[in-house]
Amino acid sequence: MKSRSRSYLTLLACLPTLMIFGCFETKEFPSPAPPNLKPNQPSPGQTVAKSEHAPEVKGDSKGGKPEVPVTPVRTVDPKQLIDVVSGDVKGGESKNPTPTNFLWLPADKTHVKDEPLVVTSPLGLSPIASFSPASNPLTKGKVELGKQLYFDARISKDTTVSCATCHNPEKGWTDQLKTSIGIKGQVGGRNAPTVLNSVFGRTMFWDGRAPSLEGQAQGPPQNPIEMGDQDYKQIIERLRTIPGYREQFQKVFGTDVTLDGVAKAIAAFERATALTGNSAYDQYAMGDSPESLKAMSDSAKRGMVLFGLRLRTDDEFKAGVPLKKAGCTSCHAGANFSDEEFHNLGVGWIEKDGKFADLGRFAIEPIGAKNEKSVGAFKTPTVRDVTRTGPYMHDGSETTLAGVIDFYDKGGNPNPSLDKDIQPLKLTPSEKADLVEFMKSLTGAEVKVALPTLPPGADGKSPDPRAALTPPSPPKKAGLDSPHTMIGLRY
């Protein structure tokens, strides 16, 4: 992704619901490399040489020992980091906020009565600490507050939809719908991606129009107020009518309710909770005992090899299938099985019209920097927990994993911008089944999230978070409008 487009996006993309507190350009982000790789062990990072961002693990000439992937160092000047908690904000209108400022308020640190929270990443994932920005450290009260906000429909314009409506932890942090349904039953044009492991994402959304949580953390050179978006004000004013939120904001941030705090709290909740790892594959790949060799079935191991990953060197199992025959690791690489790049597979190509239903990445590239290759290109999604996150693809056009494999097998949908790595695969029926088995082995231990008790509003009533878990009905077609916009949160 070109940095130009990222800075342009800053203006528009600055305000995804969960990470409003800043949009600053960063050149590099730490990639999700599996930590503490032991010698002679396979890693999903092994085959990512094609990606300029993902860590590369090379075998040495003697023992085939992989080098531990080097995490790129952030190149952002730490002085530019904005520590909103300390009120050390430079530039932007937030410098002199009025007492009623809804975006950001200076904090009195003595009011902050929150304790640090240490989260251990599930097996196979990078340590979360390296993905938590200095301006938004994980704390207990913040994560709890973020959880309430995540499940609270009072965040949406008409108080009917919460984040969990479309990113429901019980449904793999998605809505399991073809495309999402927002307020007043409006149907969006895109499938809700899982929030699981999105903390590792370098960009957000199918077209990457929002910078990652990390990018966001670098501080806002512009203030979103300039966008004159009053919806935010309404949201914050509504949340300020809820005494329980005002109290928690004082405790966690030392301020009244602000958009900055809402974003940080939700992001912290997602970081600490929406994680999937420790799958059968991780137990196999990261394990070193003979028992852990049995974590995956023979079929899943064959699928793993077809997918593009090597078996453990201490595994005597003979897969008997060509390594990388399916070539999936060209894109689904690294610890989170995504190169974080944009590719055209031809999903959404309308043959008779010779065009795409959704231009994807191309649409958000700035005039003058548009690249034809981006037409119909979308971000590589993770395939972790993919058994729970269907229907698949940005438009939800594939309902089963077998369907996804058939789609790849035929070489996607040929079109003028088709990615060069998408070609007919000539897989046998048993190879197809093996690939599905491998993807099943990426299912992590389910994250059980107990629903929070929401703070009562001015009327003394506490809404039931469960009510918002069912999308509004009846569904009405609303085109390609983003569900995030539909709930009144622009980016």
Ligand code: HEC
């Ligand atoms: C009405 C359904 C809906 C609601 C409500 C909703 N989302 Fe989303 N979310 C989506 C859809 C659809 C996308 C993909 C949009 C796109 O790519 O244009 C998405 C994308 C995302 C992503 C990017 C994930 C990735 O891997 O790129 C994150 C993170 C996210 N939403 C978090 C949230 C949070 C936090 C809230 C609440 C403040 C929320 N969403 C509310 C439907 C919804």
Ligand code: HEC
């Ligand atoms: C050229 C890069 C590339 C290759 C190679 C590739 N994928 Fe993908 N994959 C993507 C992209 C991009 C998407 C989303 C496409 C879209 O929605 O338009 C995707 C989507 C998927 C999905 C749907 C996930 C979801 O949550 O919607 C699955 C499953 C998947 N790929 C599995 C595989 C398998 C298995 C292989 C090997 C046979 C493979 N991919 C090869 C880039 C790639």
